[in-house]
Amino acid sequence: MLLVASSGAYVVQDAFSEPEKQREVKEMSDTFMPKIQELAKSARMLSLVGASIRLRSDASVMSAIREQIELGARMALGDGLDEANEEEASVALTMVEMALSEAGELFRNPDRGSNWEITDAAAMQAMGRSSKSAFIRMKSIAEMYPAMRETFSGTFLDVGTGVAGIALEAARSCPEIKVEGIDIWEPALELARKNIAESGYSDRVSARNLDVCALDEQDRYSLVWLPTMFLKRPIVEAAFDRIVRASVHNAYLVAGIYTQPADPFLALMANLRTLRSGGEITDPLEIKTMMEARGYVEVELSVTPIATFVFGRLP
Ligand SMILES: C[S@@+](CC[C@H](N)C(=O)[O-])C[C@H]1O[C@@H](n2cnc3c(N)ncnc32)[C@H](O)[C@@H]1O
Structure with missing residues (x-):
């Protein structure tokens, strides 16, 4: 059997197939291949837009190549890119980068399980660098919540500390905070210990091997970060119980979950991201309910396109 392009459409040539069957396959191909071509074109257009933004700050590229990239980006976006200011261009670049890297990784490894069981040091360090934005966001939320700001002079428990990206950002931006990563x-x-040793914050930051379900402290933490997108439901339930016991009065818990966009396709991608991260819970209201059931008050949601933070105070 042979698939050949014929005047733009794809048909199946088979010496033994009946004309009826050939027609059926042709009709299916009439929509299938053009759709694939359209999607493949969109992927290339997105990469051209990203390339064009990156070239804004790179004078070294060959002028003929720059011309084609800029022409292509304009074909994809119209004049939108020329009109975008530096800030808009930088947000756009982050979005392009995330879409392309998620898409490329999914295509190359559709069969992989949880993404934190990686041994590649560069990939782990990259995850650490990108996750430090979680603490930057906690600090900006705290600007509106004086009781949350108070927690920055206590002890912060960073659950799933990884290479200590969040832990070190906390130490860097809050001079009084002590941080325990598990x-x-x-x-x-191993990388976390190395990063901590090289950071100059080793007097205030530590990292140890401990399952959050085995956390045994009492009345110790003023602030806890729990990334639920990496944990199965029973682990999240057990973690909440342990964290409540380990927290002081007026402690805050911030639980991260991937945001569920309204668009059905993007919602599917968010669910897939959770599953491939080792998580299970996709509804932030389920997290809110779990927290309220354990005595957290003033539980609120902070939503951005990628991650939602559910946070509350334990009186
Ligand atoms: C994506 S990583 C977090 C990255 C981290 N913020 C950093 O700076 O590198 C999620 C982490 O959660 C950890 N983890 C998963 N299950 C856990 C559990 N039950 N208790 C503690 N940590 C857990 C994983 O080992 C992984 O390192």
Whole structure:
């Protein structure tokens, strides 16, 4: 059997197939291949837009190549890119980068399980660098919540500390905070210890091998970060119980979950991201309910396109 292009459409040539069957396959191909071509074109257009933004700050590229990239980006976006200011261009670049890297990774490894069981040091360090934005966001939320700001002078528990990206950002931006990171993935913890030793914050930051379900402290933490997108439901339930016992009065818990966009396709992608991260819960209201059932008050949601933070105070 042979698939050949014939005047733009794809048909199946088979010496033994009946004309009826050939027609059926042709009709199916009439929509299938053009759709694939359209999607493949969109992927290339997105990469051209990203390339064009990146070239704004790179004078070294060959002028003929720059011309084609800029022409292509304009074909994709019209004049939109010329009109975008520096800030809009930088947000657009982050969006392009995330879409292309998620798409490329999914295509190359559709069969992989949880993404934190990686041993590649560069990939773990990259995850650490990108996750430090979680603490930057906690600080900006705290600007509106004086009781949350108070927690920055206590002890912060960073669950799933990985290579200590969030932990070190906390130490860097809050001079009084002490940080305890816990994790069960020894390859990441080894890097965390190295990063902490090289950071100059080793007097205030530590990282140890501990499953959050085995957390045994009492009345210790003023602030806890729990990334639920990496944990199965029973682990999240057990973690909440342990965290409540380990927290002081007026402690805050911030639980991260991937945002569920209204668009059905993007919602599917968010669910897939959760599953491939080792998580299970996709509804932030389920997290809110779990927290309220354990005595958290003033539980609220902070939503951005990628991650939602559910946070509350334990009186
Ligand atoms: C994506 S990583 C977090 C990255 C981290 N913020 C950093 O700076 O590298 C999620 C982490 O959660 C950890 N983890 C998963 N299950 C856990 C559990 N039950 N207790 C503690 N840590 C857990 C994983 O080992 C992984 O390192």
